Amino acid sequence: MIRYLKRGENAGTVAATNATTRATVEEILADVEMRGDAAVRDLSRRFDDWSPQQFRLSDTDIEHALSNVSKRDLDDIHFAQAQVRNFATHQRAAILDIEVETLPGVRLGHKNIPVNAVGCYVPGGRYPMVASAHMSVVTAKVAGVKRVIACAPPFRGSPHPAIVAAMHFGGADEIYVLGGVQAVAAMAFGTATIAPVDMIVGPGNAFVAEAKRQLYGRVGIDLFAGPTETLVIADDSVDGELCAADLLGQAEHGVDSPAVLLTTSEKLAYDTMAEIQRQLKVLPTAALAGRAWADFGEVIVCDNDAEMVAQADLIASEHVQVMTRNLDYFLDNMTNYGALFLGPRTNVAFGDKVIGTNHTLPTKTAARYTGGLWVGKFLKTCTYQKVTTDDASALIGAYCSRLCNLEGFAGHAEQANLRVRRYGQAA
Secondary structure, eight states: OEEEEETTTTTOOOOOOHHHHHHHHHHHHHHHHHHTTTHHHHHHHHHHOOSSSSSSSOOHHHHHHHHSSSSHHHHHHHHHHHHHHHHHHHHHOOOOEEEEEEEEEEEEOOOOOOOSSSEOOOOOSSSOHHHHHHIIIHHHHHHHHHHHEEEEETTBBBBOOOHHHHHHHHTTEEEEEOOOOHHHHHHHHHHHSOOSSSEEEEEOOOOOOOOOOOOTTTTTEOOOOOOOOOEEEEETTTTHHHHHHHHHHHTTTTOOOEEEEEEOOOHHHHHHHHHHHHHHOOOTTTHHHHHHHHHHOEEEEEESHHHHHHHHHHHHHHHHESSSOOHHHHHHOOOOSSSEOOOOOOOHHHHHTTTTOEEEEEEOOOOGGGOOOOOOGGGGEEEEEEEEEEHHHHHHHHHHHHHHHHTTTHHHHHHHHHHHHHHHTOO
């Protein structure tokens, strides 16, 4: 039986889409679609106080940005991108085209075709999310996307040099210093200066997420992303300091970021809660993390590992940190999670920044039906068929004709009958 030692004020509720956010986004999207670049410039000036001569960075602009990034930071960006590229390359190699003969003279297959043009949004408001450039741009390029454009808002009045470096070295074909809904709209609709894309990926604030929701169908998207979530599953093989650090490390994303401890040890639960209060006194981002923990933090005690698995699958968290004696039990039995982080030697920050797996992951229980962004998201698996003999065409045609008539589709049936008449005579 599960027991809550702490429950967030808003736990268990799903907020309706904020009407103000929805209306604001609708208005901005309509404006950009109608007025194009003029609307983009007006909105950028209004929301970001940013109105450069052109939003796209030139080669000279990029070189200037790179010159303002230290060698250590550039080396770190290269290292992180190498890890992301390596894992994505292995994932791509696992996705195979197929062609099989299902009947004599009937060959069916599929091809995995990259999306032609992708827009990558990289957040840069509260935090300059350098790592998001790795996750979207690098992965799209490994998938084989021909044109990848990247947008990030200005940071304190200018392009953030490290974000520009990450976009550039990740392989972005076009880099724009442009943020918010106006960036997403410009990529989706296209303007006189920005050609439209087929798909938009990347995290963002509530307005960016709502823009992607409203544009879905007109363009593809990666995920409907909400506030960052973390779930720590632990037993008494670890201590409260580790659990507290891993909970607060994700709670600092924002005041609405849920952080949940799931444990079989009541002692660990109380130790963790005490340790959280201690760490909040010294954590530079305590204002955000502390409020998130107060409003959305939960501590749940279970009787055994099986009960923790069942509860974790109900929560379906974006990030799941497992620190127990039997890690493989959770790997083998859990089904609903964005990403698993197994053992005390790893953590969500590794996945967020450098280890190589993608950090764009499902939230708000979407892990029940989807995984996160990966190389396969940029591929369309498209089928084809080829009938190579008269006998096969006549055989399939006869079955098809009868099945079409069963459904009342006379025109469909005639397509099949024509093949029977034309190719069946030779049989």
